[in-house]
Amino acid sequence: MIDIDFEQYPLTGWFPGHMMKAEKAMQEALKLVDLVVELIDARAPMSSRNPDLREILQNRPFLTVANKSDLADPKASKAWVEWYAKRGERLFMLDSRKTGTLRGLPELWRKVVMEERAKRGATRPLARPVRIMIAGVPNIGKSTLVNHLLEKNKAQVGPKPGVTRQNQWIPLPSNVELLDTPGILWPRIQSKRHELLLALLGNLKEEVVDKILLSDYLCCRLSEQKNVKWDVLGVDGCPNSPDELLEGLARRRGLLRQGGTPDFERAANAFLKEYRDGRLGRFTFDLVPQCGLT
Ligand SMILES: Nc1nc2c(ncn2[C@@H]2O[C@H](COP(=O)(O)OP(=O)(O)OP(=O)(O)O)[C@@H](O)[C@H]2O)c(=O)[nH]1
Ligand SMILES: [Mg+2]
Incomplete structure (x- = not known):
């Protein structure tokens, strides 16, 4: 095993202004959404989770989806799904470029929303489409997922962080509306190793590392x-x-x-x-x- 002390290198501190704005816009859109789906990276199910997101999203119903599972070790993915399950949470493993793995997802999300509404005492059915916010770190595949669920290329996609710059509502045929959001990081990444891992996964702007x-x-x-x-x-x-x-x-x-x-x-x-x-x-x-x- 090769060992290098990466902590001797300074952090880039990369947290551009548009992310701060995106975070505010997400907070504002929150009151409109029934469910938040956070996309994390199946290769780093802990490090690619935004530690501030649950706080930003207050008590909204929340689901976690691990994308890019085609690049992750299948055995490790299984272990992560089990670990989440032990904590009473469901983790979905996804390759959002493969439409086959996405079948049934909007229906499942709709079910989660209905269950949450029932828990909160709602008695009448929802008289409008279910609204779901897709959130997560930059370049994790949010827009790819939205496009594949829509089966059309409506949201802009690209192999670098910062492609989506504004919230965009995308109605699906199944009476579900998705909110594609710009990827956000958090302002205080604590260690160089963590920052390098996110850079490796493609979540940081190439030029800064x-x-x-x-x-x-x-x-x-x-x-x-x-x-x-x-x-x-x-x-x-x-x-x-x-x-x-x-x-x-x-x-x-x-x-x-x-x-x-x-x-x-x-x-x-x-x-x-x-x-x-x-x-x-x-x-x-x-x-x-x-x-x-x-
Ligand atoms: N290998 C693999 N690549 C994927 C997957 N999903 C998306 N990608 C690729 O990841 C890149 C980023 O996808 P986007 O959908 O633009 O990501 P985003 O989260 O919307 O990014 P921002 O808008 O910048 O926050 C693209 O090159 C996609 O083709 C996946 O499941 N597996
Ligand atoms: Mg995007």
Whole structure:
């Protein structure tokens, strides 16, 4: 296992103004919604949860959906679903790009809303569509999910954070209205490792994080995992250091500077891309807490 002290590097503190505005807009839209669905990342079911969200959303009925499960370790996903269940919460695992896995979701959400209404003493049926807010960190797939539930590309989607800039209501045929919201982070990410993990998952703006540092972090995290397809990168097994990996990758792919020295920056980008495209395997970076229910 490779170990590096990442805490020696300063936090970026990336929390752009539009997120603060988005948070306010979410708070205002709250009174209109019956249910909030938070999308988290199946690869990091703890670290990709916004710790402030439950407070922001007060007592609204709340569901958690772990997206991008196609990139997470299936065994770990099962363990996370069980862990949530022990706490009396249901966690759904989703690959929101696959329409098949989404079937029945709006109906289920509608049922949750009806149950909540009954618990709160409502006796009359709802005379309007059920309204559901889709919230979560940037680039987690909120708009992709909304489009696939609608079976039309109405919400703008893109492989970087900050694509959705405003709340957008999207009516579904099943008498459900979805509110697509801009992704938000929280202003106080406490540790560099946490920030690097979110950057690795694509939740932070690319430009704010040093690519070589991020690739060092990825190398460390993969060195903790089994079944990494290191051969895709042209190395035999887990390297001894991130530099060894990048140097091997650069030489193998001809990513060289003038004079034949390895181009670490381009190698880091290639490494990150292979991981993000899922070619190195499926990994979950947050472990289920072992003792007790925290
Ligand atoms: N592998 C994988 N990729 C996904 C999944 N869902 C969405 N994506 C990809 O993730 C990227 C971001 O998707 P968006 O739907 O724009 O994400 P968003 O949460 O709306 O992002 P913001 O509007 O920036 O907050 C796109 O490149 C999608 O194709 C999934 O389940 N698995
Ligand atoms: Mg979006």
